[in-house]
Amino acid sequence: MSRDRTAADAHAEGMAVRREVLSDEHVDRAASRISPLTEDFQDLITRYAWGEIWTRPGLDRRTRSAITLTALIARGHWSELELHLRAARRNGLSDAEISEVLLQSAVYCGVPAANHAFSIAQSVLETATDDVPEPSVEEAP
Numbered sequence: 346m347s348r349d350r351t352a353a354d355a356h357a358e359g360m361a362v363r364r365e366v367l368s369d370e371h372v373d374r375a376a377s378r379i380s381p382l383t384e385d386f387q388d389l390i391t392r393y394a395w396g397e398i399w400t401r402p403g404l405d406r407r408t409r410s411a412i413t414l415t416a417l418i419a420r421g422h423w424s425e426l427e428l429h430l431r432a433a434r435r436n437g438l439s440d441a442e443i444s445e446v447l448l449q450s451a452v453y454c455g456v457p458a459a460n461h462a463f464s465i466a467q468s469v470l471e472t473a474t475d476d477v478p479e480p481s482v483e484e485a486p
Contacts, residue, residue: 359396
């Protein structure tokens with residue numbers, strides 16, 4: 346964080362990016378479930394992941410989405426993959442580009458992981474609209 350930027354600035358910018366990438370509906374659902382147990386975690390991901398990383402100028406959102414898809418496949422985070430497939434579309438990746446990301450993941454993450462990712466993507470992308478993600482997770486970051 347730059348010296349002139351406060352944690353509050355990072356949180357505000359992160360919340361704006363989080364809403365643009367994941368949708369207002371998703372973020373509102375996550376916010377409605379904040380509890381004393383999860384409050385600090387929600388603040389952390391909003392400030393750090395969205396306010397510090399996703400706001401950096403070095404990569405555009407399309408590239409960040411492609412990287413995120415690959416990381417989620419590599420780690421087997423399938424529910425969050427559903428959410429970020431929708432976000433990738435919102436960030437401008439076409440279904441053909443998403444397919445290329447998944448195909449490349451077969452080489453670096455393994456064929457079984459890519460196979461599962463293609464199955465999820467087929468289901469998500471056939472039924473999803475570009476503007477309203479409908480995650481099946483406990484509101485991922």
